[in-house]
Amino acid sequence: MRAVHFCSSCGKVQPPVPVDYFTFFGFPRKLNLDTAALEKEFYALSRHLHPDVFGQSDDRERAWSLEQSSMLNDAYRTLKDPIKRTEYLLRLEGVELEEQSKQATEKARATGELKKQVVPPDLLEEVFELNLHLEELREQKKAGEDDPALLEEIGKAKLSLEEKYDALFGELKTEWNAWDKLVDSGTEAGRRKILDAMLDVLNRRNYVRNLVRDVNEALE
Amino acid sequence: MTTDYIVGIDLGTTNSLVAYMQGDSPVVIPGEDGLNLVPSVVALDQKNQIVVGNAARRYLIETPERAVYSVKRLMGRGFEDVREELKLFPFQLADDLQTGEVLRIKIGDRTYTPPEISAFVLRQLKRNAERFFGAPVNHAVITVPAYFNDAQRQATKDAGRIAGLNVLRLVNEPTAASLAYGLDKRKHGMVVVYDLGGGTFDISILKLHDGIFEVISTNGDTHLGGDDIDNLLIAIALDDIRGDLGLDLSHHGEAVARIRNAVIEAKIALSSQPTAKLDVDLPGGKRYQREISLEVFEQMIQPIIDRTVGPCKQALKDAGLKPEQIDEVVLVGGSTRIPKVRRLVQDLFQRVPHTDLNPDEVVALGAAVQANILGGGSEITKEMLLLDVTPLSLGIEVAGGVTDKIILRNSTIPASATQYYTTQVDGQTNVAIHVLQGERELARDCRSLARFDLKGVPPMPAGLPRIEVKFLIDANGILRVSAREQRSGKEAEIDVQPTYGLTDEQVENMLLESFDYAEEDFRQRQVIEARREADTILTALAKAKNNHAWHELTNDERRKVEELEKTLVRVKDGDDYHAIRTAIDELNQATMRLAELMMDTAVSTALKGKAMDDTDMDEGPQAGHPVAKADFE
Numbered sequence: 001m002r003a004v005h006f007c008s009s010c011g012k013v014q015p016p017v018p019v020d021y022f023t024f025f026g027f028p029r030k031l032n033l034d035t036a037a038l039e040k041e042f043y044a045l046s047r048h049l050h051p052d053v054f055g056q057s058d059d060r061e062r063a064w065s066l067e068q069s070s071m072l073n074d075a076y077r078t079l080k081d082p083i084k085r086t087e088y089l090l091r092l093e094g095v096e097l098e099e100q101s102k103q104a105t106e107k108a109r110a111t112g113e114l115k116k117q118v119v120p121p122d123l124l125e126e127v128f129e130l131n132l133h134l135e136e137l138r139e140q141k142k143a144g145e146d147d148p149a150l151l152e153e154i155g156k157a158k159l160s161l162e163e164k165y166d167a168l169f170g171e172l173k174t175e176w177n178a179w180d181k182l183v184d185s186g187t188e189a190g191r192r193k194i195l196d197a198m199l200d201v202l203n204r205r206n207y208v209r210n211l212v213r214d215v216n217e218a219l220e
Numbered sequence: 221m222t223t224d225y226i227v228g229i230d231l232g233t234t235n236s237l238v239a240y241m242q243g244d245s246p247v248v249i250p251g252e253d254g255l256n257l258v259p260s261v262v263a264l265d266q267k268n269q270i271v272v273g274n275a276a277r278r279y280l281i282e283t284p285e286r287a288v289y290s291v292k293r294l295m296g297r298g299f300e301d302v303r304e305e306l307k308l309f310p311f312q313l314a315d316d317l318q319t320g321e322v323l324r325i326k327i328g329d330r331t332y333t334p335p336e337i338s339a340f341v342l343r344q345l346k347r348n349a350e351r352f353f354g355a356p357v358n359h360a361v362i363t364v365p366a367y368f369n370d371a372q373r374q375a376t377k378d379a380g381r382i383a384g385l386n387v388l389r390l391v392n393e394p395t396a397a398s399l400a401y402g403l404d405k406r407k408h409g410m411v412v413v414y415d416l417g418g419g420t421f422d423i424s425i426l427k428l429h430d431g432i433f434e435v436i437s438t439n440g441d442t443h444l445g446g447d448d449i450d451n452l453l454i455a456i457a458l459d460d461i462r463g464d465l466g467l468d469l470s471h472h473g474e475a476v477a478r479i480r481n482a483v484i485e486a487k488i489a490l491s492s493q494p495t496a497k498l499d500v501d502l503p504g505g506k507r508y509q510r511e512i513s514l515e516v517f518e519q520m521i522q523p524i525i526d527r528t529v530g531p532c533k534q535a536l537k538d539a540g541l542k543p544e545q546i547d548e549v550v551l552v553g554g555s556t557r558i559p560k561v562r563r564l565v566q567d568l569f570q571r572v573p574h575t576d577l578n579p580d581e582v583v584a585l586g587a588a589v590q591a592n593i594l595g596g597g598s599e600i601t602k603e604m605l606l607l608d609v610t611p612l613s614l615g616i617e618v619a620g621g622v623t624d625k626i627i628l629r630n631s632t633i634p635a636s637a638t639q640y641y642t643t644q645v646d647g648q649t650n651v652a653i654h655v656l657q658g659e660r661e662l663a664r665d666c667r668s669l670a671r672f673d674l675k676g677v678p679p680m681p682a683g684l685p686r687i688e689v690k691f692l693i694d695a696n697g698i699l700r701v702s703a704r705e706q707r708s709g710k711e712a713e714i715d716v717q718p719t720y721g722l723t724d725e726q727v728e729n730m731l732l733e734s735f736d737y738a739e740e741d742f743r744q745r746q747v748i749e750a751r752r753e754a755d756t757i758l759t760a761l762a763k764a765k766n767n768h769a770w771h772e773l774t775n776d777e778r779r780k781v782e783e784l785e786k787t788l789v790r791v792k793d794g795d796d797y798h799a800i801r802t803a804i805d806e807l808n809q810a811t812m813r814l815a816e817l818m819m820d821t822a823v824s825t826a827l828k829g830k831a832m833d834d835t836d837m838d839e840g841p842q843a844g845h846p847v848a849k850a851d852f853e
Contacts, residue, residue, distance in 0.1 A: 043432050047605055051634065051695045055388060055594030070634035070692055077631060 005049060005068055013049060016067045020092055021075035030183050031089060031176035035080055042076045083205075086172065086198055089179075095195050097202075120204045123164075127211065130157045134218045151219075158215045161208055168205040175201060226359040226388060226595045227349050228396075228587025231338060231376065233292040233445060234418030234554065236260050237584035238345040238360075244600045246400060246588035248581055249352045251344075257580060258348070262340045263287035264328040272344040281481065284310055284473035286328040290447055293419045294323055294334040295379075296371035298720045305443070308451045310473055322722050335379040335722060336730055342383035360385045361591040363583050365420040366392035367440030367531075367611045369657050370669045370699050371720040377698070378722050382730045388594050390696040393417075394424035395435055395608050396586030397552040401577060402428055402604075409547030410436075410539075414565050414573070415583075416528060417553035419445040423532050425539045425546075431603035437538035437630045438611050439531035446487075446555040448524050453483035456520070457498065461508050475502055490517050491557045518560045525561055532568050538630050549573040554580055607632050610693050617654040617663040626691060629659065636692040647679040651687060655699065670721075672701055678708045743797065750800040754792040757807060761785060769817035781810050 007014055022029045025041055047053070049072055054065040078084045087097055133154050140147055175198045182191060228246070230237045235257040239248045248256040253274055263279035264286045265271050271279070279287040288311060294302055299313075302323065306313070314324035314331040324331040342362075349357040362385075364376050373390055380387035394413035401411075407428045415422040422440040426433055457479050461467050469475040478500050486496035490512065500508045536543065549571045555561060556579050565573050593601050609630045615623035616639065626637035641651050651674040658666030677685050686706040693699055704711055722730075761781070764770060770778070788803040 043429070046432070046607060050605060050607070052389075052590075052593055052605060056596050066634055066692070066694060069695075070636040073632040073635050074637075077635075 005045070013054070013061055013064050013068060015064050016071055021078055021088060024071060024075045025079065027079075028183060029089065029092070030180040031082075031086060032173075032180050033079060033085065038076070038080055042072070045072050082169075082172075083202070086176075086202065090195060090199060090202075093191075093195055095199055097199070120207060123204075123207070126157065126160070130154070130161075130211070130215070133157065134215065137218055154215060154219065158212065158219075161212050161215070165205065165208045165212065168201055168208065172198065172201045172205070224359055225349065225353055225355065225357045226361065226591040227345075227357055228584055228589070228591040229342065229345055229360050229362045230393070230396075230584035230587055231292065231342065231362055231364075231379070232260055232418060232583075233290050233420060233447065234260060235580065236341050236345055237581060238349050239581075239584040239588035240349070241588050241592035241598070241601075244598070246585040246592075248584055249349050251348045252351065258341065258344055259289070260292065260338075260341050261287060261289045262291070262327065262337050264330065268328070270340055272340050281474060281477045283328075284477050285312065285326070288325055288327055288337060290419055291325065291334050291337045293443060293447070294325070295338065296369065296373070296375035296720050297323065297334075299323060310476065322720070322726075333722065333730075335375045335727075336382055338376070338379035339382035339730070342379055342385060346383060346385060358384065358386055359388055359591075361389045361391055361587045361594065362387055363393045363396045363587045364390050364697075365417075365440060365442055366394050366415075366422040366424050366435075366438040366608075367420070367442050368392075368697070369442075369612055369667055370697070371667070372442065373696060373698050374721045377696070378727045378730075381727055384731070389590060390698070391587055391590050391606070392422070392424065392435075392438070392608055392611075392697070393420075393583045394422045394438070394552060395426070395433065395606060396584075396590060397550060397577075397582045398424070398426050398428070398433055398586065399589040399604065399606065400582045400586035401550050401574070402433060407548075410541065410545060412546050412549045412569055412571075413552055414528070414532070414549060414556065415440075415552035416525075416555040416561060417445050418555070419443065419447045421445060421528050421531065423528070423535045425535050425541065432605050432607060434607040434632075435609045435630075436541075437535045438609055439535040439538070440611070441527060441531060444524070444527055445553070449487060449521050449555070450480060450483055452520060452524065453487065454479050457483060457500075457508065457510070460510060461502065465502070465506055465508070467502065467504070467506065469502065472503065475500075478502075479508070486512055487517075487558075490514050491559060514559075521558070521560065525558075525564055528561075528564070529568065543568065543570045546571060550577065551575060552577075552579050552582055608695070608697070609633060610635060610697055612657045612667075613659055614669075614691060614693065614699065615656045615658070615663075615666060616691075617656060621663045623656050623658070623661060623663050623666050627693060631693075633693050633697060634695055636690060639689050639691070641674070641685075641687040641689060642683050643677065643680070643685050644682055646682050648682065648685075649677045649679055650675055651677060653689065653701075655691070655701070668720075669699060672703075672714050674703050674714060676710065677705055678710065680707070746797045747795055747800065750797055750804065751792050754788050754800055754804055757804060758785065758788065758792075761807070761811065764811075764814060764818065767818055767821070769814060769821050772817050773814060777810075777813065781807070781814070784810050 005014060005016075006012060020029070025038065027033065027038075046069070049065055049069040051062065051065050051069060054062045057065070078088050090097060133150060137150060137154060140150070175194055178190075178194050179198070182194060225240065227249070228239045230239075237248050237256055237258065239246050250256050251258055251273065255274065258273040259277055261273065261276040261280060263271050263276035263283070265279070276287060280289060290309060293305060293309070294311070299317065299319070312326040314326055317324060322333045324333050325337065327337075346357055346360075360380060362376060362380055364373055368376070376390060377387050394415045397413050397415065398411060409428060411426045411428055413422070413424045413426065415424075420440065420442050421444040422438065424438040425436045427436055454476065458470050458476075461469055469479075482498050482500045486498055489496040493514075495511055495513050496517075498508065498510045498512065502508055546569050549565060549569045551562065551565065551573045556565075562573060562575070589601060589604070590606065592598055593604055593606075597604075610627065610633050611629060613625045613629045614627040614637070615625040618624045626639060627635050641653070643651065653672040653674065654663065655669045655672060656663055656666035657669050660666050674687060674689070677687060684707070687703055688706050689701065689703045691699060691701055701714055702711075703714055773781075784803065784807040788800075788807050791799040791803050794800070
């Protein structure tokens with residue numbers, strides 16, 4: 001249990017101190033994280049910080065409990081998800097995630113305009129072919145035709161993308177290990193390189209995810 | 221506060237209940253009529269007094285324009301939202317309703333907002349609890365559908381305040397049910413709660429682990445329930461009547477109310493019988509008769525109950541679970557008594573659902589458990605903790621009318637998000653924020669919660685101020701917003717304009733009005749109780765006059781008693797509480813010797829060994845003072 005959230009002599013809730021989510025749980029800033037231990041700690045802290053425990057307390061303690069438990073929940077939600085955890089660490093380390101890209105995507109989806117995206121080089125050929133197939137499928141759908149061979153092609157491409165998606169997670173884990181080793185060794189050398197590599201994996205992963213979504217939409 | 225009672229309240233669409241924790245188990249507190257369910261019906265009687273519950277039900281038929289039901293469907297809603305609803309329900313909106321104003325419903329010649337009408341129901345439950353405890357009850361936990369949005373929750377909280385209750389917590393209904401369900405045995409695993417009530421549908425998936433009840437996902441429809449089945453059957457009946465009898469009764473309030481009663485009875489009967497009969501007297505001496513088979517009934521309601529499938533699938537998907545990973549399924553809400561609904565749930569989750577809990581009471585019982593936890597807990601609840609989620613994503617409107625989601629649905633609450641704002645124009649001192657709730661991409665497709673106007677930003681060149689706005693969803697699922705200008709460190713003032721809610725000032729005024737009513741209520745209750753006591757005494761006195769002790773009194777004594785008797789008879793039907801009270805006390809005083817004499821007679825008769833049958837033992841010592849506050853009823 002993190003002593004910082006409670007008074008050392010009376011054990012009561014204390015006002016929140018601005019700490020990062022790793023520190024909140026008393027974990028090192030590492031990416032390989034024991035999610036079972038995280039859950040256990042989350043439950044244990046919830047039992048002491050949740051507003052329900054302060055039903056009979058004064059207004060000040062209730063306000064602290066509200067802030068502390070909302071931070072606990074935000075931290076738990078972020079750390080338990082491997083992607084959110086990685087993104088959070090990148091932001092902590094001062095890497096600007098492509099917020100503009102995210103907003104541009106949302107805007108493009110909302111307005112129906114096409115958004116220009118940089119295709120990862122290793123996917124160039126595959127994406128080009130897939131887009132042709134998808135275009136063909138949309139045409140056929142409009143004409144009310146049905147081409148099993150085309151559907152099979154698209155199905156294969158989708159499977160390949162999903163494999164790629166899983167493989168990218170493996171790549172990310174390799175970077176996690178590199179990062180954790182760096183934290184353990186306490187050195188600074190190669191820090192930026194690892195962070196940039198993680199950002200690159202995340203971007204490619206997002207790209208593939210969006211592609212799979214497009215395929216699913218076309219198949220519906 | 222520890223000695224105060226905290227009750228748990230299920231404020232339902234059709235019925236409402238109040239419960240509390242008696243030792244280790246939650247129990248429902250019955251009303252004066254001995255019934256646990258208080259129908260959520262509010263009416264004005266002939267004397268223009270508000271009546272609630274079973275007493276109000278008959279007005280639905282006798283004077284439909286002076287009664288309302290299912291008002292929960294209108295909580296936290298705007299005029300545009302309820303346009304469709306109003307075609308199906310006999311609600312009359314106030315004639316002078318302004319756009320942007322909270323809905324007001326006509327009851328007779330008065331108008332009330334939905335929170336005020338709900339407050340009448342809450343006040344009745346409060347009274348029932350106070351009568352039960354013989355002490356004031358000021359604190360409550362109130363349940364709401366899990367899928368209720370911010371405005372609907374706020375409206376429920378307002379209703380509590382108007383009823384004079386300090387609402388310690390709003391608890392989601394399916395979650396409350398799981399508390400009651402998980403209380404007796406230490407349970408572990410994934411539990412699905414399928415809650416189909418009178419007007420709302422919720423599905424919640426919870427992980428139970430060492431006393432922690434963690435909601436993983438929730439979904440639902442706040443306008444889906446038994447009411448929709450009733451309305452469908454009414455529409456079919458009205459069609460039949462138009463076709464067969466050539467009568468258009470759709471605007472005939474009384475006839476529709478009669479048909480409604482008949483279809484509800486038929487619906488209930490079909491949960492245990494293969495057929496049910498509709499038999500309704502219609503205006504003009506005509507009569508509507510029809511027999512419905514279970515098969516036809518199930519075909520008719522299929523489209524309605526199918527609407528629960530989508531939310532169930534979405535909840536499973538959000539939880540990242542397959543049906544086979546679900547350990548148990550719990551049914552809540554009266555509509556889950558319908559066999560077809562049970563089969564649907566069984567097919568969806570591939571589990572035989574639990575039916576051992578009373579689906580009408582389990583939510584109130586769970587609310588009582590939560591009330592106990594908030595009151596400091598007891599041996600049985602001390603390890604229990606509820607971790608609930610927000611059912612809908614919270615967003616803010618950004619450029620282009622797009623919703624930027626800042627707290628995603630199914631986030632454990634309390635949850636927060638911080639956003640930074642700046643100014644567009646030099647010297648700008650106000651910043652407007654539009655807060656939305658919902659899953660859609662465009663702001664216009666989401667629910668508008670409120671517009672926040674940040675005021676008092678120090679005048680600076682455009683883009684320089686950095687205003688930190690913190691959005692926090694509290695444990696009730698209600699949004700709180702705070703803002704700070706970071707360069708000056710100044711707390712920004714926030715002016716909140718709720719899109720569908722009452723302002724604090726309006727709630728305050730309604731609360732004051734309700735105090736006036738509460739006093740009026742209290743006065744009336746006193747009169748009724750005194751009147752009842754007077755009747756008891758007069759009955760006892762009439763009997764006592766047959767006892768020979770009566771003749772042992774002096775003429776003066778007898779004349780005095782009879783005089784006072786006449787006075788009491790005269791004043792008891794009036795509205796003057798003090799006059800009735802005084803007359804009772806005086807009559808009591810004057811009959812003191814009569815009581816003593818009767819007691820002596822009974823004792824001496826007993827001593828003489830006379831047979832019991834020959835004596836008026838029921839007027840004897842066991843009966844106590846014949847004209848005192850005794851239990852004669």
